[in-house]
Each structure stands twice: as structure tokens, then as C-alpha cells.
Amino acid sequence: MTTPLIDNPAAFCAQYGPWAVIAGASDGTGEQFAHQIAATGINCVLVSRRHGVLTTLGETLEKTYGVKTRVVVLDLSLANAGIQLCKAVADLEVGLFVSNAGADTAGKLFAEGDLNTWHNLINMNVHNPMDACHILMQPMIERGRGGLLLMGSGQAIGGQPRTGVYSACKGFSLNLCEAMWTELKPLGVDVLSAVAPLMHTPTLHRTLGDLAHAIPGVLDADYVVRTSLENLNIGPIYIFPTGIPGDDHEAIMAARKQRIDNVLALAKAMFEGG
Ligand SMILES: NC(=O)c1ccc[n+]([C@@H]2O[C@H](COP(=O)([O-])OP(=O)(O)OC[C@H]3O[C@@H](n4cnc5c(N)ncnc54)[C@H](OP(=O)(O)O)[C@@H]3O)[C@@H](O)[C@H]2O)c1
DSSP states (O other), X not given: OOOOGGGSHHHHHHHHXXXXXXXXXXXXXXXXXXXXXXXXXXXXXXXXXXXXXXHHHHHHHHHHHOOOEEEEEOOTTSTTHHHHHHHHTTTSOEEEEEEOOOOXXXXXXXXXXXXXXXXXXXXXXXXXXXXXXXXXXXXXXXXXXXXXXXXXXXXXXXXXXXXXXXXXXXXXXXXXXXXXXXXXXXXXXXXXXXXXXXXXXXXXXXHHTTHHHHXXXXXXXXXXXXXXXXXXXXXXXXXXXXXXXXXXXXXXXXXHHHHHHHHHHHHHHHHHOO
16 A cells, blocks of 8 residues: 655655646645645746736745745636746756646537637646656656646536537547556656535635535535545546536546556557567
């Protein structure tokens, strides 16, 4: 049984420090990631669209935990924002990348939503996190340590009406995380897809209004973030209760982990000749 590194701040810093980049850091789970990561002593790059909120958060983190912070204002739904983000942190030794921003607030049928809306959602959940992972993992591989944590969703498990593109994006993210984990874990770099449940975040409350309080089983952001960080050095996925009737999240997680073992053996035979 692997011990969560987050329980040992010095070991957590050694694996994921000295800088973390949190994409979508200004509220909800992103703000929680910033607090919980800074509490271990890791400096934080805070990324989102709202400069004022990020600056205030940065000041709080510096005062509370004695870490350094950098604010990067970026619209992560735009093309090439992942590459721009990496340019903005190129002078830093980044040991941890958290891709948090990604919610679908449209609530539209696939046919109703315009293509621009869907393209922006794909940029935020697919193109930009993929580009940032690809760029940021290179020095991590060279150093033989680091971590990539992508916020997923229970919707990655299957397509749903009114969130078709979103669930497709989260499916991409989940599969990419599983694959990256198999490739990077032997090199010392950890990967986690946090397959998130419904959570009390400002975005959910803006999207659903009072309904957010009426739905049973909505979890608090600080608990989801803590559990995700506990699983970062275990990986490759942590599936929270999805809230979908009939979904046994423990069984789905166990089956996917077993499948990864099976795929590894097959891939070894196919690409390495046994
Ligand atoms: N909340 C839930 O119930 C739920 C359920 C399952 C999965 N998730 C996943 O959990 C993650 C966090 O969700 P969330 O509910 O907190 O909502 P979210 O809107 O994905 O995240 C909020 C954070 O992302 C930033 N952000 C949003 N759009 C951005 C953009 N275009 N460019 C830059 N930053 C942007 C926001 O800052 P600014 O407004 O300052 O830009 C804020 O810091 C997402 O990946 C989501 O898919 C959420």
C-alpha cells in the first residue's frame, strides 16, 4: 500500500517542488489546490482570467505559508493558451502541473450549442492541458520527478445528454492520464486523473442555482482536493462517487486499474517483443 506523499510535506515538496502551476486557480477546487499545495511549502503559479482575484489569493498564500507566487492571466479556452502558459513559466522549475479549469456551463444539446462554444470547451479540456503536459513533462522526465494532475469528471465514464462534448473531453483526459501514467511512472513522474463528483464550487452554483443545494451527495471542494492530492503519487485515476444511479465507482476504478495491468502486458508483447 503506497503512502500518500501529501502526509509528508517535505517528501511532497521534494517530488513536486519547487513550483506548481495551477490552471484555474481563482476559486473552487483551483483555490483549494493553491492553498493545500502552498501549505506544503511549494511556490504557486496562479492562472485564470481574473487578475484581481489571483493577486489577492497570491498575497494570502505568501502571507500564510511563506511561499512565492506568480499570477498569469490567461483565457484557457483560447487556442494555444497551453503553450502561452508554458512560456510564462519557462524560467521556473515546475514540478507539478494541475489542470483544473474545465467546467461546461452551457447545458445545451449538442445540436443547440454553436461550434465555437464546443471548440472553446475542447481547447480548455483537451488541447491546452495536453500541450502543457507535453511541454512541462520534459524537464520533469529529465529530473526524474514531478507530477501532472488533471481534474476529470464522472462524465468521463460515459456520454450524457446536454454535456456530450464535455463528457467526450473528460474521456480524452482520463484515457490520456492512464496512458501517461504507464509511460511516466517508471521515470519518476506521477500522473493522476481525479474523476471528480458534483462539488460545491462557485461555477456549479452559478450554473445550477438553488438546485446545487437540493441535489444529494454534492461534495465539498476541499475534501475532493485533499483526496486527489492523497492519490497523486498512487494514480493513475481516482474515481469519486459519480452520482449516476447504478454506477459503482469502486468497481469501475478497480476494473480500469486491472485493465491497465492487462494492457501493459499486451503493449510490452506488441512493442517490445515480449
Ligand atoms: N463543480 C462540479 O460539480 C464538477 C463536477 C465534476 C467535475 N468538475 C471539474 O472540476 C474542475 C473545476 O470545476 P469548477 O466547478 O470549479 O469550475 P471551473 O469553471 O472549471 O473552474 C473554476 C476555475 O477555473 C477558472 N476558469 C474558468 N474558465 C476559465 C477560462 N476560460 N480561462 C481561465 N480560467 C478559467 C476560474 O477562474 P476565472 O473565472 O478567474 O477565469 C476558476 O479559477 C473542472 O475541470 C470541472 O470540469 C467539476
